[in-house]
Amino acid sequence: MKAVLVTQPHHIVIEERPKPEISEPNEALIKVKVGGICGSDVHIYHGTSSVATYPRVIGHEIVGEIIDIGKQVINWSSGDRVIVDPVISCGTCYQCRIGRKNVCRNLKVRSVHVDGGYQEYIVVPQESIYRIPDNVTWEDAILIEPFTVAEQVCSRAEISADDLVFIMGAGPVGLSVLKMAKLRGATCFISDVVEKRLEFAKTQGADEVLNVKNLDVKNEIFRLTEGLGATVVIDSVCNVKSFEQALTYVCSAGRVITLGFSGEPSAIAQFTITAREIDVRGSRLHNNKFPVVIDYFREGKIDVSNWITHRFHFTAIQEALKVIENQEIEKGKVILYF
Numbered sequence: 001m002k003a004v005l006v007t008q009p010h011h012i013v014i015e016e017r018p019k020p021e022i023s024e025p026n027e028a029l030i031k032v033k034v035g036g037i038c039g040s041d042v043h044i045y046h047g048t049s050s051v052a053t054y055p056r057v058i059g060h061e062i063v064g065e066i067i068d069i070g071k072q073v074i075n076w077s078s079g080d081r082v083i084v085d086p087v088i089s090c091g092t093c094y095q096c097r098i099g100r101k102n103v104c105r106n107l108k109v110r111s112v113h114v115d116g117g118y119q120e121y122i123v124v125p126q127e128s129i130y131r132i133p134d135n136v137t138w139e140d141a142i143l144i145e146p147f148t149v150a151e152q153v154c155s156r157a158e159i160s161a162d163d164l165v166f167i168m169g170a171g172p173v174g175l176s177v178l179k180m181a182k183l184r185g186a187t188c189f190i191s192d193v194v195e196k197r198l199e200f201a202k203t204q205g206a207d208e209v210l211n212v213k214n215l216d217v218k219n220e221i222f223r224l225t226e227g228l229g230a231t232v233v234i235d236s237v238c239n240v241k242s243f244e245q246a247l248t249y250v251c252s253a254g255r256v257i258t259l260g261f262s263g264e265p266s267a268i269a270q271f272t273i274t275a276r277e278i279d280v281r282g283s284r285l286h287n288n289k290f291p292v293v294i295d296y297f298r299e300g301k302i303d304v305s306n307w308i309t310h311r312f313h314f315t316a317i318q319e320a321l322k323v324i325e326n327q328e329i330e331k332g333k334v335i336l337y338f
């Protein structure tokens with residue numbers, strides 16, 4: 001079979017590998033159908049991931065069909081349509097014991113620390129798969145994983161209908177957070193520098209969109225919130241400046257959620273956080289969010305039509321990455337067929 005391998009930063013190859021086999025009784029063999037390309041895959045390719053090791057089969061947004069199961073696998077059979085959870089946790093460390101398995105001490109993430117799903121077949125334990133509802137297409141199912149990340153953000157931010165949420169950045173993460181925050185009834189403002197993305201954000205339920213190019217963002221946020229400030233700020237821009245800015249948009253007793261993976265320090269005075277008792281909380285991957293997000297998809301509460309804009313065969317990964325890297329090309333989610 002073929003696999004997409006990043007051998008070292010900026011080097012990606014299609015490699016011939018032996019087809020994986022079930023070696024443990026709790027495992028399932030899956031024929032991969034579709035894979036979504038995530039920003040984190042691109043970071044691994046560019047060598048800007050602080051956590052990835054090489055060589056690595058990338059891809060953690062993976063849907064496929066079970067073609068074989070181990071002897072102890074229950075409730076699954078060949079032909080079942082599944083989505084693969086990228087998070088692997090040990091179940092015994094402090095973090096797992098307090099229910100925070102996505103930051104497990106021995107955390108392994110598919111495509112980051114162990115091989116991911118850009119391969120024609122993959123073997124995973126039954127704990128790592130979830131059923132795709134019959135009424136959800138393969139393509140829509142690809143978006144379930146990004147929405148688990150968004151649900152994690154909303155859960156870390158404790159977003160409720162009372163909140164005035166400012167989402168910085170209208171890329172795939174920002175937009176999925178927007179939809180999940182709207183499901184919780186919050187008022188949502190979202191910003192970007194690309195007008196087309198903001199227009200799309202309006203169709204996805206944004207109450208106000210802010211083009212930060214020619215705008216005093218802080219003034220605008222305080223105007224929109226009648227002088228209060230945002231009760232929650234989500235930094236889905238994730239650079240040195242955006243974290244500093246986020247703390248100026250949030251109200252006293254508000255929450256700032258970080259999503260970035262950069263190792264570069266921001267300049268933030270302690271007093272900024274202390275004086276107004278701001279909660280700064282990280283949000284990483286997801287903590288058991290597949291069941292709730294899958295329910296939303298089954299119930300039709302998350303409409304993702306028009307989210308996927310580019311489709312490639314996985315052997316054309318180079319072309320797909322060029323589309324993602326090209327700032328001139330308008331795009332949503334880019335996916336690979338296997």
Ligand code: MN
Pocket residue numbers: 038039060061145146
């Ligand atoms: Mn992802």
